[in-house]
Amino acid sequence: MRGERARRVLFIGLSARGHGGIQRFNRRVIASLATLGVPTVTAMRAEDAPMRFARRVLSGVLGAEPILIGHINLLPLALLIRLLRPRARIILFAHGIESWGDPAYRPVRWWEPAMLRHVVHRVAIVSRYSMSRMAGAFALDEGTFVLFPNAVDLPDAPVRAEGETILTVARLQAGEREKHVDKLVRALPLLPTARLMVIGDGPLRAEYRTLAVQLGVEARVALPGAVSDIALARAYAEARLFALPSSKEGFGIVYLEAWARGLPVVGSCFGAAGEVISDGVDGFTIDPADVGALAHALGRLLNDRRLADRMGAAGRLKVERHYTGAAFTRNLEALLYSDMPLTGMT
Structure with missing residues (x-):
């Protein structure tokens, strides 16, 4: 036809x-x-x-x-x-x-x-x-x-928060270890003023809470579980950047959702994340096994607001054009x- x-x-x-x-x-x-x-x-x-x-x-x-x-x-x-x-x-x-x-x-x-x-x-x-x-x-x-x-749907571009919150959104089921959310927790000791918000539920949630305690960063890690759409929108508005160093993404719609809200992203150089993210333009891609490289990418976006805003704007433009x-x-x-x-x- x-x-x-x-x-x-x-x-x-x-x-x-x-x-x-x-x-x-x-x-x-x-x-x-x-x-x-x-x-x-x-x-x-x-x-x-x-x-x-x-x-x-x-x-x-x-x-x-x-x-x-x-x-x-x-x-x-x-x-x-x-x-x-x-x-x-x-x-x-x-x-x-x-x-x-x-x-x-x-x-x-x-x-x-x-x-x-x-x-x-x-x-x-x-x-x-x-x-x-x-x-x-x-x-x-x-x-x-x-x-x-x-x-994704394109909301109104929000005014970015002044804080240093890193947001991630992911399923925390036992089979989701390759999303490498634990690496974000492990990076926090190298980022002494950063906070991490992990939205999602599953058995790994308790494991990440225990890891945060072991690393002495439990006061800077929030694990609220599954949240309402209103609470999720608030979390995006309060974040400085979005990070998910997953090596198993088939596409990575979470990066689009962050860009739609003007956030720069940090993802893995493996899987489809490295295909969707333009490294150095709308975010950074790193090897999730290298916690030091992950912390460095996160730190650049936390410490350089103009860089973060520029990358977030580039990501939103990408969504407007293609997604x-x-x-x-x-x-x-x-x-x-x-x-x-x-x-x-x-």
Whole structure:
């Protein structure tokens, strides 16, 4: 259907409710389809009763073009759709670690590489890093992929705080050690006037509190757990910079959220963070194993307000140009009508 307008889109996902990155991505897809005026049938596996989900998929698949699959766990449905609609164009959204074939998180099922090659028309993926990881894990040609970056809402630019608070926002589950939040705690003894705010919950929260006590910096580390949207907005407004030296980001939407609020960022030189952040322009990228280098990058932004403001402004400009809801909608339109170019990551 190159260049033709979609008759109707079927979008199948896991969920569009909640605060997770995939849920927010799904809501943005649904909102963008509405903005484009495309008739859409949505089916969310975690939200619809099993029979209702099946009915919505089966009723939506007839006459839909293209068909959007929101998660790799839904690949078996793509095979069923291919059997029902042999000529239908099927597009899979891939987000990050769930598509890397990481045995500690989600190993490759033996049947998935062949299904991706023969059932799915395109894989829309958030970053070149994730594309490389997925192509290697599933033995896919990179021509299968199209880059489809994430997006954030753009609030009014806030007035920056005068303090020296470093903010990080992350899941603190046991499998999230590669986000290296502990390195931020370990950097504090080298930054005697800095404070660290860690927003997020999970088993690692208690571990980081214990580490702060061991290092004698517990009075400068706040670990409030999960917070409301209002409290999160306040934390961004009170921070001088955002830091997450994660080496496992499939895209790094948290950096966009910080830039949208005018904050400079510090991230890892590994993973997609090193792809999204322009080192020395809108933030710094470092090797998270080097706590001294991390402390140096944090200290430069804490001690040089003009540098921090300049980098925060550059990051916000990057979001305005490439990562707003309007950009997401344009990219979705280009994905639906494949003769249009996508825009996005620089």
